Amino acid sequence: MFRLDNLVLAQKDFRLTADWSIRPGAKVAVIGPSGAGKSSLLAAIAGFYQPVSGRVWLDQRDLTALPPGERPLSVLFQDQNLFxxxxxxxxxxxxxxxxxxxxxxxxxxxxxxxxxxxxxxxxxxxxxxxxxxxxxxxxxxxxxxxxRPLLLLDEPFAALGPALKSGMLDLLAEVAAESHATVLMVTHDPGDALQFADETVLVADGVAHPPAATAALFSSPPEALAAYLGR
Amino acid sequence: MRPFLAACFLTLPSLALPGLAVAETPVLTVMTYDSFTSEWGPGPAIEKAFEEHCGCDLRFITGGDGAALLARLQLEGASSEADIVLGLDTNLTAQAQASGLFAPHGADPATALPIPYQDPLFLPYDWGWFAFVYDKTRTAMPPEDFRALGDSDLKIVIQDPRSSTPGLGLLMWVKAAYGDQAPDIWAGLSDNILTVTPGWSEAYGLFLEGEADMVLSYSTSPAYHRLAEQDDSKDWVEFAEGHYLQIEVAGLLASSKQPELAREFLTFTQSPAFQSVIPETNWMYPAASQTLPEGFETHRPAKSLLLGADEALEARATALTEWQAALGR
Amino acid sequence: MASRPRSLGAGAISAGLLALILGPIAAVAFHAGGLSLGAADLAALRFTLLQASLSALISAALAVPVAKALARRRFPGRGLLITLMGAPFLLPVIVAVMGLITVFGQAGWINSLGQSLGLPRISIYGLHGVLIAHVFLNLPLAVRMILQGWLSIPAERFRLGQSLGFTPRDIARHIERPMLAQLLPGVLASIFAICLTSFAVALTLGGGPAATTLELAIYQAIRFEFDLAHAAGLALLQTGLGAVAALLAWQLAGMRAGPGAGLDRPSALMPPTGWRRIADGFWLIFAAAFLLLPLTAMALKGLPGLTALPASVWPAALRSVTVALISAFLTVTLGMILVGAVARGGARWIEFSAVLPLAASGMVLGIGLFLLVRPWIGPAQLALPVTLLVNVLMALPFVYRLLITPARNLEADYGRLAASLGLVGFARIRLLTWPRMAAPIGFSAGLSAALSMGDLGVIALFAAPDQVTLPLLVQHLLGAYRIQAAAGAALVLVALSFALFWLLDAGGRYVQAR
Structure with a gap:
């Protein structure tokens, strides 16, 4: 099980807290207004960014102090994924x-x-x-x-066309299933979340909210998400 | 690649561990200026000649020129590894004496100097007159004193007294010849001075390149071109004021652990084995009577100038200020 | 985090560098019992600042159009021209001065030509002569640093510009000027600091004591006044000026992001036509003539001397090459550790320590080291290590400048990817750092090797007579009237420096292009 235990990220006037867990093998989207800290949250999980306090757990293992390469996870960035x-x-x-x-x-x-x-x-x-x-x-x-048991993606397919992206999300789902990985994917596109993710984490107002069922979340969005979706 | 690497490893030890001397033989260490020990200087021949009869190992350590030697010696004080310092000149001996680092050499005075010179601490081994050297094919009638030089259109290259011994020699030359009027002479010369170089070799190189009509050097410089290059086109011009002398001396360091051997070397500096090497390696006059090589000199100045060691030390600061003021523009 | 041990290593190296620069000054001051400065030093300070600032400004101003022309034009022999134009920076100062005088001197080529055309004689002696020489020596450095900046702009950036219908002016404004703004302060500070320590050039071409620099004042203090406190004071002042220049460069350049990652597609810099083509041609011909004529003069002077070379040239050459290769290896290794740490966001004083040695006084450094080591070991035993140390110290600032931008880009573009894949340690060097930075590494190694070859430096203070290096041999030949043989030996020295430089530079580029 993947767990963020009272995680606090802070830098200058930016602050983000997260305190929740995901069940193994879940596919979770991370959505929210830009600048809210989606990528920072991912970077902290991946080990590029040291939290002020709190822990990152995966299957009873504390990852917080591990260097990025030793964490049991894979990352896909927006671009530059290949040398x-x-x-x-x-x-x-x-x-x-x-x-x-x-x-x-x-x-x-x-x-x-x-x-x-x-x-x-x-x-x-x-x-x-x-x-x-x-x-x-x-x-x-x-x-x-x-x-690796955990896969992090930071808007990896943002540059691809809709059909290509859709195919890629399917492939991603297959890959995740084959490696029994828990997936956390940052996206700005509600369509991605609805297609791919069972659950969605909303990042807004300094809080990364606990995952909620994607369909339910989008059908009756809380205020911050509604603002983001332009409803 | 491999032979090259092997060559590197073979050279490295010689870089790092100079002269692994055999422990039994005594080592006499002589501190001297760079050009003395170079392949073309007197060093190699003198080392060989002295080692033949001393049963010792003569080792040179070098550092720049005369003034640099004295500066280094003052840094090292009584802990210097040198037994002998060879290469100071009379413009530096007062300072050297004041350092208290030298012991009496006890040798007889040198016999072949143009003026009487005796110093219990410093023993001359060679000497020469500072002179302006010119090219006979380019300058037919060189000026024959400082004032005429100042009035002429000729360009000269001189050395900076702060970084060069000949440069300091020229400062003393003008001071010895003109005393309080030295500033006037420098003012007259200022438009003739093409440039001032850090050392002798840059100045002499510029002159040979044809940049200037005359260069401050020694009256013995043309001898090099005559004897070593069979080139008779260079000569020096005699100045009516007389010519300032550079007397190069050696001294025994009081801290030497083997004063006997060191004194033996000082006596050796006056012997034909040492003196005969000087003219055609250091291109200076030998300090002891010695037949000069054929064609070594063509004429001598009528008058020699030299400030006493204390005078020279005293005059130095003022002379430099005057020089800087006149040429500072 | 993973980078902490490396930062520690870099911190230790930086602390060592600062100690090496300031330690000798402190040793001299301690020996003398104090520091002092006099009223007369003001003139030396003024002249030093004047010539160093002008030299830096002119070199950089000329380097921009030359580098731009080199970056966007393709013509046969371009690579060779770039390499050859780097050569003056690698020349021993005395050789460079003699080459310049053969071209610009009273009896030089230009005056001979001018006289046959009835033009008045020009003189190279004076402030302008000092500037000509400093620009000659430093323009190559400036051109190479700026050219590298141009080439580090990814092709995608230019393609984006083209797609937006950018004119050459727009490209200059949006793409090139930000690159220059990031690069130029460092270029200026480096050349300023190099010229701060000028002594032989400033004096020989300056024409007299009006051209007294701080370094010459240090000579005066040591040799003429036997006043080490004064020498230490001047050395501290000189180093301080270099530090101020470095700090200013920092403020101006800031920590801008690199130009961003590309896909290694060949550069798509479209060469504009029209007057820009003529202007580029002018700058290329101007730079080539200015930099290559004195080199040619030097080669022509040296050729006859090759027959008069003493046999001792070859052991001296081997010794010099050996020292140069070891220096290059050490300098690049230290440089890579430092830039690695800074690129990963290490402390800024690491960068500071890497630039400071530029302004160190060779004379005081030598004496200070001499005072520091002498109580323990005889100076002659330390000739090799101390020579290496000083060579590394003197080359490190350039190597640092050359490596820092590629290292920052590398870190910005691939740092996270490498870290997420666990690509660390030697594997990271082999698979990421080396293939992506081989060109600047080769260039840096070539540069430090060549600088070390030409350096007379402190070896003169430490060496025993049987440890003659090639520059020292040239000096000996000059001191023994053997001007022609000296010119021949100088040619051998320059040819070897250049060959080393070329081998390492071209080798690095070959590896990176592979």
Whole structure:
């Protein structure tokens, strides 16, 4: 189980608190007005941002003091998910061994992961030689290889077209299911939340509210969410 | 790559551990200026000659020029590893004596100086006259005193007295020749001075490049071109005021742990084995009677100038202020 | 967090650097029993500030159009031109001065040409001569630093500009000027600090005691007045000026974000046509002529001397190359640790400590170190370590400047991704830092190697006669009337420095482009 225990983030005039938990394997959207602290919350969970107080727990394990690379989670950023000087295969390989000392078996796993996201045969390409959608799929393939129990996404598909994005969310759901991962995805698009997430965390007015069932939340939104949705 | 690496490792020890001397032989350490010990200076021949009969290891340590040696010596004080300092000149001896670091050398005075010179602490080993050197093919009638030089259109290069021994020598030359009128002479010279260099070699290089008509150097400089390059185009011009002397001296440090061996070296500086090396390596006159190489000198100044050590020390600060004021523009 | 141990290492290095700059001054002051300054130092201070500020301003002002032309024009031999134009910065000062005099001197090429055309003689001696020399020596540095800034703007940025219908003017305003605003203060501060310590150039070309700099005043204090307190006072003043310049550069440059990540697509800088094409051509020809003529002069002077070279040139050359390579390795290693820490948001005084050595007085540094180490070990035994130390110290500020922008960009663009993947330690260096920074690393290594090759520095104070390096050998030849052989040895020195620089620079670029 993933739990934020009285987490407090603060920087200058920004402050955000969170105190809730998510059940294992849940797919949760994080939504809220821009500047409310969605990305900061994700960064704190990922370990890029030290909270003022509180703890981050995953399955009885305290993550708060761990460096980002040692946390049992994967992150997908808005962009720059691949190193441009490495091939796709190498970028995927980083998900198995960050030092890229890969065995023949590892290479087979990379090929399989590429195939899983319909990038078979593109392992030797560099990121500049593929499309944006392909880059997103490659990043997802690496998530698959890493197989971490928690997956964080920070508006990862914002740059893709609606059809492409929709396909990507489906693929994400499959990947999450295959690796039994709990997913936390920041998005600004209610459609994403409704399509993908069983539950949604609303971040507004300095509070990351406990997850609520997505459909119910959007059908009778609290005041802050209503303002954000423009209703 | 590998042979190169191997070469590096072979050179490194020689960089880090100079002269792993055999422990048994006594080591005599002589502190001297850079150019004395260079491949083309007197150092190598003198080291060989002295080691042949002393049963010792003669080791040189170097540091810049005469003034730098004295500065370093004053830093080190009585803990200097040197036994002997070789390369001060008479403009520095008063300061050196005042440091109290030197002991009497006990040797007989040098015999071949143009003026009488005796100092219980400092023993001359060579000397020369400061002079302006010119190119006979470019300048037919060089001016024959400072005033005529000041009135001429000729360009000269001199050295800065603050960073160069010849530069300081020129300061003393004008002071010895003109006393209180030195500022007038400098004022007259100011439009002739193309530039002032930090050291002798930059000035001499500029002159050889044809940048200036004359350069402050030594009356023995043309001998290098005549003897080593078979080039007779350079000469020095005799000034009516007389020529200031540079007498280079060696001294025994009171802190030396082997004064006997050090005195032996000082006596050796007056011997033919040492003196015969001087003219064609240091391009100075030997301090002891010695047949000069054929063509070493063509003429000598009629008059020598030299301020006593104390006079020189006393005059120095004023002379520098006058010089800076006249040339500061 | 994960970066804490590294920051600690960088902090220790910075503290060491500050100690190395201020320690020797303190040692000299302690030995002398105090610090002092006199009224006459005001003139030296005024002249030093004047020449250093003007040198920095002119170098930077000329470097911008030259770097811009180099960034947006493609022509045969461009790469070679960029490399060759870097050479003056690597020249030993005395060699550079002689090359300039062959071109601009009384009997130089320009005056010979002018006389045959009936023009009046121009003189290089005076403040303008000092400035010509300082610009000659530092323009290459400025051009390279600014050119790197241009090339670090991702192609996407220019493409965005083009898509918005940007004219060259709009590109300058929205894309190039922010880059320059971030870069120029550092360029100015670096050149200002280098020129602060000028002594041989300022005096030789300055024409007389009016061109007295602080460093010359330090010489006077040590050699003429035997007044170490005065020397320490002057050294502190000089270092202080460098510190002020560094702080000012900070304030001006701020901690702006880098230009942002791109996808390594080849630069799409569209070369404008029309008068801009002519202007670019003018700047390129001007810079090439100004920087390459004296180099050519020096090469022509040195060629006949090659036959007169003494055999001792080669062991001296090997010694110099060895020291240069070790210096380069140490400098880049320390530089990478420092920029790594700063890029990750380390303390700003780390940056400060990396820039300060520029303004350190070589003379006082040498004497101070001498005083500090002498009670324990004979100076001759320490010739190698001290030479290395000083070489590293002197090259580090440049290396830091060259590495900091790529390091910041690297951290901003890929720091989180690498951290989230657990890409740390040696794997991070091998898979991220090295492939993405090999070009600036190679350039930095080449630069520090070449600087170390040409440095006469403190070796003169510490060396024993059997430890002659190439610059010292040139000095010896000059001191023994052997001007021609000296020119030959200087040519060997420059050729070797340049070869080292080129090998490391080109090697780095090759790795990064692979």
């Amino acid at each position: 441009p000087h490495l091939t796709l295969a190498q970028n995927l390989g980083l998900g198995i061994r960050p030092d890229l000392r890969l065995s023949a078996e590892d290479h087979r796993r990379i090929d399989a992961a590429l195939e899983r996201v319909q990038l078979q045969g593109l392992g030797k390409r560099k990121p500049a030689e593929i499309s944006g959608g392909q880059a997103s799929r490659a990043a997802l393939a690496r998530v698959l290889l890493r197989a």
